[in-house]
Amino acid sequence: MRAVLAAQPDIEVVGEAADGAAVIPLVRQLRPDVVAMDVRMPLMDGIEATRAVLRTVSDPPKILVVTTFENDEYVYEALRAGADGFLLKRARPAEIVHAVRLVAEGESLLFPASVRQLAAEYGDGGGNPAARAAMERAALTEREAEVLRLMARGLSNAEIAGRLIVGTETVKSHVSAVLAKLGARDRTQAVIAAYESGFVAPG
Numbered sequence: 001m002r003a004v005l006a007a008q009p010d011i012e013v014v015g016e017a018a019d020g021a022a023v024i025p026l027v028r029q030l031r032p033d034v035v036a037m038d039v040r041m042p043l044m045d046g047i048e049a050t051r052a053v054l055r056t057v058s059d060p061p062k063i064l065v066v067t068t069f070e071n072d073e074y075v076y077e078a079l080r081a082g083a084d085g086f087l088l089k090r091a092r093p094a095e096i097v098h099a100v101r102l103v104a105e106g107e108s109l110l111f112p113a114s115v116r117q118l119a120a121e122y123g124d125g126g127g128n129p130a131a132r133a134a135m136e137r138a139a140l141t142e143r144e145a146e147v148l149r150l151m152a153r154g155l156s157n158a159e160i161a162g163r164l165i166v167g168t169e170t171v172k173s174h175v176s177a178v179l180a181k182l183g184a185r186d187r188t189q190a191v192i193a194a195y196e197s198g199f200v201a202p203g
Contacts (some may be wrong), residue, residue, distance in 0.1 A: 001036065001066075004093040005100060020049030021054035027053055032061045034104050038081070039067045039074045047078045053187070054082040062103045062186075070114050076122040084188050087111030106186055112154025115188070119202035131196035138181035146198075148173040152191045152200045 006013045014030045017023045020037070021044040027035060034169060035053065039046035046065055054060050063135040065086040075086050084106070087099045102110050124131070140148065143164075150160045157175065161168045175187065184190040194200040 001096060004096050008097055011097070011100060018039055020044030020052075021048060023049045024052050024056060026062060027057050032197050034062045034064055034100050036064050036066050036087070036100070037073070037078075039078055039086075040064050043117055045074070046083075047074060049082050050081045050083050060108065064099060064103050064110075070111075071117065071121065073122050073134070076118040077116070078113065079115065079188060082185055082189065084186055086114075107158075109151060109154045109187055109191060110157035112152070112191075115191060116152070116195070116202045119192065123192075123196050123202060125202075127198070127199075128196040131193055132191065132198060135197035135199050138178075140178060140181060144174050144178050144181070146191060147171065148178050148194055148199055151175065151187050 002013050002016065004009045014032050015026050016025050018203045020041045023037065029054065031154070037046040037049060041049070044052070050063050050065070063083045065075060065083045066089060067075050067086055068089050068162075069075075070086070070088055078086065084103045085099065087096060087110075089101070090161065099110055102108055146164065147160060150163060155163065157168050161171045164171070171198075179186065179190055182190050182193050184193060192199075195202045
């Protein structure tokens, strides 16, 4: 993976860690934009390492969970913990590069169909009381609700703008409002909240 990413002119690999526990000091020291986090590691797994980075690092990086199996409860727990997306270890080089760029940009959901499938299998099926209460408190406007539903389908800001016949900047404003109202770090977390609250059905 290091060789694949380092070969790209717009990507620099600034460091590597052998275990989740080593990630936090490295992130503080190197300030990467994206961390590719193995979900299963000794000492501290990718879920706990993700939580720790987001909890203890100011202006934390985007986190891309790397996993062997896409239909894995560990992956969903990592997304719940704050990861921005996931990537399969068997992914082709072009897919690895695309995933890192997409997560870095933050304007689209990585593998929306897989996130939906994970939410259907491991989420609370819209039965999470805390998520429902948070969604009610958010009091999204009709347009913000529409934007969130399109985000959950994996549409990028540009695609949402085309669908709603508005400017991209207008969509960015709506997305920012949705994230702020839901207390979500990014669109992945907003979409997870939408599924878990029952606002969007994962099926």
